[in-house]
Structures are given as structure tokens and as C-alpha cells.
Amino acid sequence: MAFPRLELTIRSRVILLFTLLIGLSxxxxxxxYQRIAGIGDSVDQQARGIAGQMVAIDEQSELIDQQRALGKLSERVTVAQQHMGAMQYWYFHAALNADMESLDKAQAASEQLVDELAAMVAADSRLQAEIAEMTETVEQYRTLGEKMFEFFEKSMMLMGRSMAEAAREQAVSLTASLNDIRSGYQQREAVLTGGVLEAGETVRRASDQVAISGGAIRHEIDRAGSVSLIMAGALVISALLLGTLFLRSLLRPVRRLGQRIGEIQADNDLRGSLEYRKNDELSVITRAFDQMLARFGGLIGHVAASTMARLETRVEAVAETIAGLASQSQSIGQVVDVIRGISEKTNLLALNAAIEAVEAGREESRTTVQRIRQCSESLGLIDEKAGEMRLLNQQVAQAAAEQSEAVSKIDENLINLKRQIEDISDNARDTGSMTDSLASLSEVLRGNISQFRY
Structure with a gap:
């Protein structure tokens, strides 16, 4: 089953082309966008990992701060133990050596110990009760130390040793209390250290999660780049293919129309048409061209018919004119012949008359001479005859002059007739040349018009 061929206008093709390109875009x-959304999810996941990492870091920082605070408290315990050791040393040194300066140093160390205990309470208020008891123990130690110094100074060795034993017990109690405080701090530090380690582990896990998210982001970015490149290539290839198909669909009918117009021009066939059957934008141009060919063919036909009719009429008129001129030329020729004959006869008569008059004069002269010879008396008669001869000669001369004038007039009339005949001949020649030109022009026009089919 053959499917009907779909005919699309140029506008429909352009819309279809842009629709396909827009669809591909x-x-x-x-x-x-889908790849970017995947990148966004990975970024969100990474942001959550970073947020967890920051929380763990904050917790770790807080634990470390607490650990540092405990370290400082432990340092205060150490300082207190140092003051207590100095107090112990100087009291015993003062008692054994009866050295008043050592006693002053011992009292100064005991005051420093009390101040350090007060500082410990200020740093850790939870130790207030315990520090108060330790402060009281320090006061008791100071009292025992002073009595021990007095007893040993007075050489009351037994009492001095008793005071020394009691002071040692107080020192042991203070040391134990300070050690308990240190132990408590150390335990808390251990707990904080565990918390710091745990927070560090949390930070590590969060860092791993961030690293994984970063890898996912990198992967999604690579995929997005690949997709972008692939789609860009597909879009370019599709644009080239669609553009090529679109241009071919436009250029094929244009070339066909150009070829058809060339054939019409080569054949000069005004009866032809472009034979374009599609109903698109080019059909408007082809219909207008076909209509123009039809109108031009009709116009050429009308011009050809009108021109030929006018040429035939003009040629007939010229032929009639030439025939009339020929008839007039013959009539004028006959008149000229008649006039020439009359002129010749008139000249001949005058010449004959003149010849006859001379001959007569000669005859009379011979007769007169003979008579003169014969008789001198006939002179008078000769004179009379001579007068008659002169008169006759005058008449002959007058007749000859009149005849010459008539001949001159006849010559003038002949010259005028000749000029008229020459003008008529020239007109006839011009008419013939015009006729020839009209005939040539008619032949050229007929040849040019005959090139077209109308």
C-alpha cells in the first residue's frame, strides 16, 4: 500500500525545523538539568556531611576546651602541691635548724598554698567544701609547724617530734586531698579524651562522607559534562542534517523552476508553463509567472497580427503610389516627346526658312552681279533689292529671335519637366527604398515574432 506523499509549505517546513531543534534543545x-539535579543531591549530601563534621568538630573543640580547663585545674593542684611541699620543707628545716628565716619562708609558702586553694575554688566551685576543709588543715599544719619550731628551739625534742608527727599526718591528709582532686581531674580528662576521640571519629566519618559526596559530585559533574557534550554533538549533527534536508527541500524545486524557465527561454515558447504542482509559497510565484507568460504571448500575438496588417496596408499603399507615379511618368514622357517633336519641327521650319532666305539672297546677288556686269545702270535696282534683302533679313532675324525665345522657353519647360521627372524618379526611388526597408523590417519583425510560440 503506497502512502500519500505529504506536501509541506515552506512555512510549515521552517516551523517543523525549529520545532525539532527546540525539542532537541x-x-x-x-x-x-537531571545531571545537575544529581549534582545538587550530592552537594546537599555533602553539605549534610559537612554540617555533621562541623557539629562533631564543635563538640570536639568544646571537649578539648574542657580538657584544657581540667589541665589548668590539674596544674593548680600541682602548684598547690608544690607550695605544700615547700611549706613542709621550710617548717621542718626551720625546726631542725632553729632558723627563723626558714620559718618565714615556711609561713610564706603556707600563705601561697592558701591563696592557691582559694584560686582552685574560684576555678572550680565544686571544690568549695573540700578546699575549705583543706584550708583548715593548712591552718592546723601551720600551727603544728610553729609549735614544732618552738619545741625544737627549746630542745624539747619529744614534743617537737610529736608536733612533727602530727604535722606530717596533716601533710599526708592534704596530699591525699590534692591527689584525690587530681585524680578526679584526671578521670574527667580521661572521659573528655574519650569524648575527644569519639568526636574525632565522628569528624573522620563525616570527612569520609564529605569525601564520598565530593567523589559523587565529581562523578555527576563528569556525567553532566559528558551528557552536555553528547547532546551538543547530537544537536549540531541534527541541526546540520535537518538544515541540509530543509535546504534540499527548498533548493530542489527552485532548481527545477530555474531549469524550466531556461527551457522556456531557449525554446521561446510563450505557450509553456512552469508546471509546478505543489501548493506552497513558490506556487504564488509560479502562477504569477505562468499568467505573465500567457499575457505576454497574447500581447506578442496581437502585436504580430497588428503589425503584419499595417505592413500589408502600407505596402499596398506604396505599391499604388508607385503605380501612379509610373503612370504619371509615362504621361509626362509622352508630353515631353510631343513638346520635343514640336520644338524640333519649329526649329526645322525656322532653319528651312532661313536657308531658303539665303539661297534667295544668293540667287538675287548673282543676278545683281550679272546685271551689274551687264549694266551699270541697274545699280538703283540693286540698291532697292538690297533694301528689300535687308528687310527680309531683319524679318528672318526677328523670326529667328522669336523662334529662339520660344525654343528657350521650351527648353526651360523641358528642364522643369526634367527636374519634375527627376524628383518623381527620386521619390520613386525613395519610395522603393522605403518599401525595401519596410519589407526588411517586416521580415526582421516576422523573424523575431516567429521565434515565439503563441
Whole structure:
């Protein structure tokens, strides 16, 4: 089963081309957006990992701060123990050596110990009761130390040793209390250290999660880049293919129309048409061209018919004119012949008359001479005859002059007739040349018009 061929206008083709290109662009954008959305999810996951990491770091920092605070408290315990050791040493040194300066140093150390205990309470208020008891023990130690110094100074060795034993017990009690406080701090430090380690582990896990998220982001970015490149290549290839198909669909009918117009021009066939059957934008041009060919063919036909009719009429008129001129030329020729004959006869008569008059004069002269010879008396008669001869000669001369004038007039009339005949001949020649030109022009026009089919 043959499917009907779909005919699309140029506008429909352009709309279809841009629709396909826009569709490809939208599909490309959708895929890239999908990849970007995946990157966004990975970024969100990484942000959550970073947030957890920051929380763990804050907790770790707080634990470390607490640990540092405990370290400082432990340092205060150490300082207190140092003051207590100095107090103990100087009291015993003063008692054994009866050295008043050592006693002053012992009292100064005991005051420093009390101040340090007060500082410990200020740093850790939870030790207030315990520090108060230790402060009281320090006061008791100071009292025992002073009595021990007095007893040994007075050489009351037994009492001095008794005071020394009691002071040692107080020192042991203070040391034990300070050790308990240190132990408590150390335990708390151990707990904080565990918390710091745990927080560090949390930070590590969060860092691992951030690293994983970073890898996922990198992967998604690579995929998005690949998708973008693939879609860009597909879009370019599709644009080239669609553009090529679109141009071919436009250029094929244009070339066909150009070829058809060339054939019409080569054949000069005004009866032809472009034979374009599609109903698109080019059909408007082809219909207008076909209509123009039809109108031009009709116009050429009308011009050809009108021109030929006018040429035939003009040639007939010229032929009639030439025939009339020929008839007039013959009539004028006959008149000229008649006039020439009359002129010749008139000249001949005058010449004959003149010849006859001379001959007569000669005859009379011979007769007169003979008579003169014969008789001198006939002179008078000769004179009379001579007068008659002169008169006759005058008449002959007058007749000859009149005849010459008539001949001159006849010559003038002949010259005028000749000029008229020459003008008529020139007109006839011009008419013939015009006729020839009209005939040539008619032949050229007929040849040019005959090139077209109308």
C-alpha cells in the first residue's frame, strides 16, 4: 500500500525545523538539568556531611576546651602541691635548724598554698567544701609547724617530734586531698579524651562522607559534562542534517523552476508553463509567472497580427503610389516627346526658312552681279533689292529671335519637366527604398515574432 506523499509549505517546513531543534534543545536541557539535579543531591549530601563534621568538630573543640580547663585545674593542684611541699620543707628545716628565716619562708609558702586553694575554688566551685576543709588543715599544719619550731628551739625534742608527727599526718591528709582532686581531674580528662576521640571519629566519618559526596559530585559533574557534550554533538549533527534536508527541500524545486524557465527561454515558447504542482509559497510565484507568460504571448500575438496588417496596408499603399507615379511618368514622357517633336519641327521650319532666305539672297546677288556686269545702270535696282534683302533679313532675324525665345522657353519647360521627372524618379526611388526597408523590417519583425510560440 503506497502512502500519500505529504506536501509541506515552506512555512510549515521552517516551523517543523525549529520545532525539532527546540525539542532537541529541551531534551538536552532536561538531561543536563537531571545531571545537575544529581549534582545538587550530592552537594546537599555533602553539605549534610559537612554540617555533621562541623557539629562533631564543635563538640570536639568544646571537649578539648574542657580538657584544657581540667589541665589548668590539674596544674593548680600541682602548684598547690608544690607550695605544700615547700611549706613542709621550710617548717621542718626551720625546726631542725632553729632558723627563723626558714620559718618565714615556711609561713610564706603556707600563705601561697592558701591563696592557691582559694584560686582552685574560684576555678572550680565544686571544690568549695573540700578546699575549705583543706584550708583548715593548712591552718592546723601551720600551727603544728610553729609549735614544732618552738619545741625544737627549746630542745624539747619529744614534743617537737610529736608536733612533727602530727604535722606530717596533716601533710599526708592534704596530699591525699590534692591527689584525690587530681585524680578526679584526671578521670574527667580521661572521659573528655574519650569524648575527644569519639568526636574525632565522628569528624573522620563525616570527612569520609564529605569525601564520598565530593567523589559523587565529581562523578555527576563528569556525567553532566559528558551528557552536555553528547547532546551538543547530537544537536549540531541534527541541526546540520535537518538544515541540509530543509535546504534540499527548498533548493530542489527552485532548481527545477530555474531549469524550466531556461527551457522556456531557449525554446521561446510563450505557450509553456512552469508546471509546478505543489501548493506552497513558490506556487504564488509560479502562477504569477505562468499568467505573465500567457499575457505576454497574447500581447506578442496581437502585436504580430497588428503589425503584419499595417505592413500589408502600407505596402499596398506604396505599391499604388508607385503605380501612379509610373503612370504619371509615362504621361509626362509622352508630353515631353510631343513638346520635343514640336520644338524640333519649329526649329526645322525656322532653319528651312532661313536657308531658303539665303539661297534667295544668293540667287538675287548673282543676278545683281550679272546685271551689274551687264549694266551699270541697274545699280538703283540693286540698291532697292538690297533694301528689300535687308528687310527680309531683319524679318528672318526677328523670326529667328522669336523662334529662339520660344525654343528657350521650351527648353526651360523641358528642364522643369526634367527636374519634375527627376524628383518623381527620386521619390520613386525613395519610395522603393522605403518599401525595401519596410519589407526588411517586416521580415526582421516576422523573424523575431516567429521565434515565439503563441
Amino acid at each position: 529541551v531534551a538536552s536541557s532536561a538531561l543536563v
